[in-house]
Amino acid sequence: MELTLESVPMGDTGLSVSEIAFGTWRFGRETDAGSTEIDRETAHDLLETYEAAGGRFLDTADIYGDGDSERWLGEWLEERDREDFVVASKIYWPTAEGDPNRKGLNRKHLRRQLDTILDRLGTDYLDVLYIHRWDDATPAREFLRTLDGFVDDGRVHYLGASTLRPNAWKVARANEVARRAGWEPFTVTQPRYNLVDREIEGEYLEFCREQGLGVVPWSPLAQGFLTGKYERGAGVPSESTAAESEGWADRYLTDENFDALDVVRAVASEAGATPAQVALAYQTHHPDLTAPIVGARTTDQLAENLRAATVSLSDDQFDRLETAKAGPFDALL
Ligand SMILES: NC(=O)c1ccc[n+]([C@@H]2O[C@H](COP(=O)([O-])OP(=O)(O)OC[C@H]3O[C@@H](n4cnc5c(N)ncnc54)[C@H](OP(=O)(O)O)[C@@H]3O)[C@@H](O)[C@H]2O)c1
Numbered sequence: 001m002e003l004t005l006e007s008v009p010m011g012d013t014g015l016s017v018s019e020i021a022f023g024t025w026r027f028g029r030e031t032d033a034g035s036t037e038i039d040r041e042t043a044h045d046l047l048e049t050y051e052a053a054g055g056r057f058l059d060t061a062d063i064y065g066d067g068d069s070e071r072w073l074g075e076w077l078e079e080r081d082r083e084d085f086v087v088a089s090k091i092y093w094p095t096a097e098g099d100p101n102r103k104g105l106n107r108k109h110l111r112r113q114l115d116t117i118l119d120r121l122g123t124d125y126l127d128v129l130y131i132h133r134w135d136d137a138t139p140a141r142e143f144l145r146t147l148d149g150f151v152d153d154g155r156v157h158y159l160g161a162s163t164l165r166p167n168a169w170k171v172a173r174a175n176e177v178a179r180r181a182g183w184e185p186f187t188v189t190q191p192r193y194n195l196v197d198r199e200i201e202g203e204y205l206e207f208c209r210e211q212g213l214g215v216v217p218w219s220p221l222a223q224g225f226l227t228g229k230y231e232r233g234a235g236v237p238s239e240s241t242a243a244e245s246e247g248w249a250d251r252y253l254t255d256e257n258f259d260a261l262d263v264v265r266a267v268a269s270e271a272g273a274t275p276a277q278v279a280l281a282y283q284t285h286h287p288d289l290t291a292p293i294v295g296a297r298t299t300d301q302l303a304e305n306l307r308a309a310t311v312s313l314s315d316d317q318f319d320r321l322e323t324a325k326a327g328p329f330d331a332l333l
Pocket residue numbers: 022023024025026059060132162163190217218219220221222223224225227229239240241242276293294295296297300301302304305
């Protein structure tokens with residue numbers, strides 16, 4: 001695949017990352033219908049497609065595929081120079097049922113999980129370690145100090161906070177505590193963001209901009225809705241895993257979202273691109289965002305998505321996409 005993704009700075013850090021990241025959440029994932037969404041062979045094909053396009057920014061988590069995402073990624077990296085890639089993983093969700101110390105951000109769970117992650121990936125370090133969610137049951141000082149230790153001993157390069165939309169103030173306060181203590185602060189965030197899930201617009205994005213944090217959005221295609229494969233009033237196509245998830249259709253297949261999708265389709269037709277490419281190009285053009293983490297179930301989907309890097313949007317097209325659906329604060333203005 002002839003396309004070389006460009007590098008962009010990750011916020012105010014010195015790290016450069018690919019302008020589109022590839023997410024491995026669906027590797028080894030059991031769907032609600034009981035099948036495996038992406039098996040090992042397809043996972044490796046997808047990684048090769050991403051690599052062939054020049055992609056170097058890989059996203060995983062300790063719980064994805066019950067560890068298979070990291071294992072399969074580690075096997076794939078073994079055949080390559082690990083130094084060529086920026087690898088991010090995450091810790092928070094329970095890793096054993098019924099054991100309060102096997103979940104969250106307590107020191108015991110963080111230390112055990114980092115050991116497990118590095119072992120599965122076959123690497124000495126993570127480029128980015130995210131807290132997958134905020135943990136109100138653990139004092140922030142405890143996990144900040146533990147995370148700082150990981151940076152100190154070289155096993156983690158940068159710290160990130162994922163999905164903290166309602167909690168931007170907690171990260172602001174935590175970073176202040178970290179700075180006063182001389183500990184490493186969070187320098188990158190990973191929120192959900194796409195043209196129909198806009199809850200981070202306003203305060204959250206302003207906070208990230210003001211603090212110089214990298215912003216790496218997940219589900220940039222609204223789990224496939226923004227590819228245009230769903231039609232108003234037509235139910236869900238068989239080629240859709242998202243639609244198997246409880247609540248997904250009620251949340252996404254709304255008139256308001258289809259109105260936003262009409263704008264995406266119109267811009268796509270002007271730009272000679274697909275709706276998926278336009279939805280991703282909106283993010284690569286967005287001044288507050290670092291790199292969307294795209295997902296794909298097949299190599300054809302991924303190849304289509306990565307070509308978003310070749311799509312150029314005019315200011316007018318960007319503005320129409322930006323206003324295609326109201327953000328959380330629009331009604332207050
Ligand atoms: N931090 C967090 O809490 C969090 C949460 C979620 C995700 N993430 C990260 O973000 C990554 C991406 O999330 P996501 O998978 O939801 O992203 P997404 O890009 O919004 O959705 C990907 C899904 O959309 C469909 N799709 C993608 N491209 C398509 C195309 N060109 N044509 C038709 N259908 C297409 C596929 O599903 P179907 O074919 O089955 O419809 C695919 O699996 C994850 O892998 C993970 O790394 C992080």
